[in-house]
Amino acid sequence: MKLFTVLTAALFSAVVLQISAGRAETPEEKGLAIAVEAERRDQGFGDQVTDMVMILRNRNGQESKREITNKILEVKNDGDKNLSIFHTPHDVRGTAFLTFSHKSGDDDQWLYLPALKRVKRINSRNKSGSFMGSEFSYEDISSQEIEKYTYKYLRDEILDGRECTVVKYYPVDQENSGYSRQVVWRDKKEYRIWKVEYYDRKNSHLKTLTLADYQQYLGRYWRAKKLHMVNHQNGKSTDLLYKNYRFQTGLKERDFNKNRLQRAR
Amino acid sequence: MLLILGAVLVSPFSGTAFELNGSIALEGQYFLEEPGFLNQEEHTASVAAKAEFYHSFSTGVSLVFKPFVRLDSNADERSHWDIREANFLYPIEGADLQVGIGKVFWGAAEFVHLVDIINQTDLVEGIDEEEKLGQPMLRLSLFQDWGLVDLFLLPWFRERNFPGEKDRLRTPFVIDTDQTLYESSSEEQHVDLALRYSSTFGDADIGLYQFIGTSREPTLIMNGQPDRPVLLPYYEQIRQTGLDLQMTAGSWLLKGEVLYRSGQGRNFAAAVAGFEYTFFSMYETSMDLGLIGEYVFDDRESRLALSSFNNDIMVGFRLALNDAAGTELLGGVIKDLELSTCIFSLEAGRRISERIKLNAEALLISAADEQDPAYWIEKDSYILLELVYFF
Numbered sequence: 001m002k003l004f005t006v007l008t009a010a011l012f013s014a015v016v017l018q019i020s021a022g023r024a025e026t027p028e029e030k031g032l033a034i035a036v037e038a039e040r041r042d043q044g045f046g047d048q049v050t051d052m053v054m055i056l057r058n059r060n061g062q063e064s065k066r067e068i069t070n071k072i073l074e075v076k077n078d079g080d081k082n083l084s085i086f087h088t089p090h091d092v093r094g095t096a097f098l099t100f101s102h103k104s105g106d107d108d109q110w111l112y113l114p115a116l117k118r119v120k121r122i123n124s125r126n127k128s129g130s131f132m133g134s135e136f137s138y139e140d141i142s143s144q145e146i147e148k149y150t151y152k153y154l155r156d157e158i159l160d161g162r163e164c165t166v167v168k169y170y171p172v173d174q175e176n177s178g179y180s181r182q183v184v185w186r187d188k189k190e191y192r193i194w195k196v197e198y199y200d201r202k203n204s205h206l207k208t209l210t211l212a213d214y215q216q217y218l219g220r221y222w223r224a225k226k227l228h229m230v231n232h233q234n235g236k237s238t239d240l241l242y243k244n245y246r247f248q249t250g251l252k253e254r255d256f257n258k259n260r261l262q263r264a265r
Numbered sequence: 266m267l268l269i270l271g272a273v274l275v276s277p278f279s280g281t282a283f284e285l286n287g288s289i290a291l292e293g294q295y296f297l298e299e300p301g302f303l304n305q306e307e308h309t310a311s312v313a314a315k316a317e318f319y320h321s322f323s324t325g326v327s328l329v330f331k332p333f334v335r336l337d338s339n340a341d342e343r344s345h346w347d348i349r350e351a352n353f354l355y356p357i358e359g360a361d362l363q364v365g366i367g368k369v370f371w372g373a374a375e376f377v378h379l380v381d382i383i384n385q386t387d388l389v390e391g392i393d394e395e396e397k398l399g400q401p402m403l404r405l406s407l408f409q410d411w412g413l414v415d416l417f418l419l420p421w422f423r424e425r426n427f428p429g430e431k432d433r434l435r436t437p438f439v440i441d442t443d444q445t446l447y448e449s450s451s452e453e454q455h456v457d458l459a460l461r462y463s464s465t466f467g468d469a470d471i472g473l474y475q476f477i478g479t480s481r482e483p484t485l486i487m488n489g490q491p492d493r494p495v496l497l498p499y500y501e502q503i504r505q506t507g508l509d510l511q512m513t514a515g516s517w518l519l520k521g522e523v524l525y526r527s528g529q530g531r532n533f534a535a536a537v538a539g540f541e542y543t544f545f546s547m548y549e550t551s552m553d554l555g556l557i558g559e560y561v562f563d564d565r566e567s568r569l570a571l572s573s574f575n576n577d578i579m580v581g582f583r584l585a586l587n588d589a590a591g592t593e594l595l596g597g598v599i600k601d602l603e604l605s606t607c608i609f610s611l612e613a614g615r616r617i618s619e620r621i622k623l624n625a626e627a628l629l630i631s632a633a634d635e636q637d638p639a640y641w642i643e644k645d646s647y648i649l650l651e652l653v654y655f656f
Contacts, residue, residue, distance in 0.1 A: 056589050064589040065619075089591065090655030091614075091622045093286060106513070108465070116395060117370040121470055121511045123518050129545040129553055130587045178546070254408050258470070259415075259463065260361070263327060263354055265284070265319070 031151025031167040038191040039146055045221050047251040048072045051244045056134055059235035064089075066132055069265070072143075073251050079103055080143040081256040085264050086132075096261045099124075101143035109138075112261035119258050128178025135207060135229045135238040137178055139171075140198075148172055154183070159194055162187045179206070190214075192222045200233075207231050218247055282323075287316030290653040296433055297629075301644035304430045311337040315349070327354045331399075335390070341429035343389045349399045361406040366399035369417075371461070371472060373511040373520035374537045376579040376597060377561050380474075380507035380522045383459060385423040385481050392434055392628075392642070393610075398423045412464030419457040422479045425498065433645045436638075440485065441495040447479070448501045448528075455479050455502070469512035476505040480529055503528035517542050520559075535563040539579070551587040557597065576602045581610075590616045604634035624651040 025033070054066040067087040072080050079101030086095045094114035101107045109122040127139040149169040157166050164185045171177035180203050185195040192214055200206040213225035227240040254260060290313045300307060313335040321327040331350040337343040352365025369383040383400055390396035403418040424445055428435035449455040457478025464471060483498035505526045512519050518541040525534045539559030547554055559579040581597025592615045599608040609629040616622050626649040633643040 058589065062589075088619070089616055090286070090288075090620050091616060091653065092591070093655070106468075108468075110470075117368050118372070119470075121513060121518060123513050123516060123543060125513075125516050126543065126545045126553075130551040133551065133587045133589055133591065257408060257413070258465070259406070259413050263329075265321070 027153040028151060030153035032146075034153065034165055034167055034186065034191070035146050035149070035151055035169075038186065041191055042221060044074070045218070046074055046248040049244075049246045049249050049251070050223075050242050053239075053241045053243075054132065054134055055239040055241070057237045057239070066134075071251060071255065073253070073256055075100075079107065079145050081253075082143060083256055083261075083264065096264050097122075098256060098258055098261065099142060100256075101145060103145045103147040107142060110258045110261075112258070112264075114262065117262055119261065125176045127173070127176045135231045135236055136240070139177060139179075140209075140229075149182075156188070157185070159185050159187075162189075162194065164188065164194065177201075190222055192224070205232055215245070217245055221247065282321055284319040285316065286656060287314065288653050288655045289314045290651050292649060292651045294433075294647050294649045296644075297646045297648070298644040300433065301641075302435070302437055305433055305435075306339045306431050309337055309339045309343070309433070311335055311339075311343065325356050328352070329354075339431050341431040342426060343428065343432050345387075345389060345426060347387065347398050349397075351399070352402075359408055361404075361408075363402070363404040363406070365401070367402050367404060368397055368399060369402075369404075370397075371474065371507065371509055372522055373509045374522050374539055374559055374561075375520075375541070375557050375581065376559055376599060377522075377537050377574055379535050379537055379561070379563075380509050380524050382476050382481055382505060382507065383417060383419070385425050387426060389426050389428055389432065398426070412462055415459075415461040415463070417457075417459040417461075419459070419478060420454070422453040422455060422457065422500070424453065424500075425481065425483060427498070433647070434642050436485070436496060436641050438487070438489075438494045438496050440498055441489070442498060444488070444495070444497050445483075446486065446497055446499040448499070449479065453479075468514065469510060472507075472509045474507050476503070476507070478502065480526075482529075484529060501529045526565075530566045533563070533565040535561070535565065537561040541583075553585045553587060555583040555585075557581040557583065574599070574601075578602060601634070601637060601639075604637050605632040606634050606637045606639045607631050608639065620655045622653045622655070624653065625649065626651070 050070045052068045052070055054068060056064045066089060069085045069087065071083040074080055082099045082101065084097040086092050096112040098110045098112070099107055107124040109124045111120045111122050113120065128137050131138055131141050149171060152168040154166040154168055157164050164187050167184050167186070169182040169184055171179055178200065180199050180201050183197040184193055186193050194211055196209040197205060198207040207229055209227060209229045211224040211227050214222050215225065216222050223242070223245050225242045228237065230237045292311050292313065294309045296308055315331065315333045318330040319327065329350050329352060331348070332346070333349050334346040335344060348366050350366055350368055352363050352367050355362040370381055372378045372381045378394055384397035385400065386394045387396040387398050388394070400419060400423060401421040405416045407414040424442060427440040427442060430439045447453065455478060457476070459474055459476045461472060461474035480501050480503040483500050485496040486499050487494060488497045489495035503526050505524055508523045510521045520540065521538045523534070523536045526532065537559055539557065541555050541557050543553055543555040545553050557580070561574045561577050563575045577599055579597055579599045581595065584594040586592040594611070594613045596611040611627045614622060614624045627647070629646045630639055630643050633640040
């Protein structure tokens, strides 16, 4: 992350210079600066383990449930490593989904199938595909690296009594992303995301994500306990309910080794 | 009783020390034609149960125990039990040591499993060779910056099980496992060894291994009285080098397996190469459709070899509806390029409640050539329905 910090510092000094030189910050620069500051505030968590319940709701309100344990390892100078282990539905119990995200280029993804003890490489271009039948796509749940988007600050806005910035995110990988853009509401005080609107490749409003029940951990890191995603086009929705956030649990590289997934719990 | 036990012991989330879960499956297998051989039963029904006990100690050591049992209406070789896994895993600095009965899968292809060698095939479970018997082993996994090195010491050989006289999907003459023959005088106590290196290079996962020991695939030898001939399984000592590869290239997933074996007749090579191309979120639905193509080549002397894929092409698809019921379909056609044999296979699965899943499977063998081992099972095309309850 050192190189990145240097770059960030360079960027900030450039911004400061421009302001002192009397040139106004462009909306693109301001959008990027907000994303960079949010990233800076989230650095150094080391590793994180969470238990998650995913509730899928169809148009008629029928629900089905998945229970997942999620493990994240922060990686210096690159995207995070992420391991999701399924506990239910019972027939996929023990299935594990491993992602090494990268700041540039495609992520590396593997699927571990416990019945055959087989590790399958997954095509990570599948960004827009549904994650486990939910309204979250692979790109929604993957590590949000700064380099994956370009930015444009739109406006300030009060959302549920909180002063927020509203910024447009354009995917860098336009060919494989399911979106033409995202619009992100972040509060000015703690840089927490409260709402995201997703626009499909035809520019129509596809989904809206709202986040709630934020709690601060280790005196620094804010995490939401409830994520609610609504798909406006098919009428379905998905809730992600997080519990037992644990940080700095001592996870190591080898806990994210694709050959060791049969022991992952 | 199991349910109550389950409710007390099973904790659905991580961080718990003890876990118990498993499944009970009811299965009906309907054969489309009359049996081809004397004494074979027409249709079968069976019940299979498996359980998994897992315990992790505070020291980081973990224990897993997975028994399996099947009871078949036919009451022949298909009724059997096995300990699929029973082992301790000791994590040490930069390495894992695993001791006990274990299961390992090597390979990349979808329709054939050429290089997979550590575990013996549980052939009575299915001719796709995907079910395996538990293998006693000492396994040392060394995690290096440049990849993973796995060392295997396999002190006890597991014989392949074969369908009995009453079972369908068998050879014309029954394989008599009471008269098994070994090349090694140590017989099943011969200590087999394997060394494997695997790593990721960019978009590619590569594995390379050397195996020295008892062949998992026996050669079949004709024996018995002229009025009642039987086949005897003969297990040679072999050396096998294997390579497996899977890599992504744009929207393609490319797979390959290669093996070279000596010690079983003349030296031979076998290879499979294939691809999987997936259309994600088809027609703006959440459906994914994957197209699969594989070509397999096997140079072994035919004799009474069990492998019927010597020069075959496989074309198939995988359809995932990505619905709440997790509906999935996998279908394919295997066509011999020299002989007339053509095999159709279809597998489907769908959850019908939180804990119950319905699976269906069909295997149709058509125009099997007399020179092809598939000829023996030509009259055994079947449809199978399975209802699985998970606890």
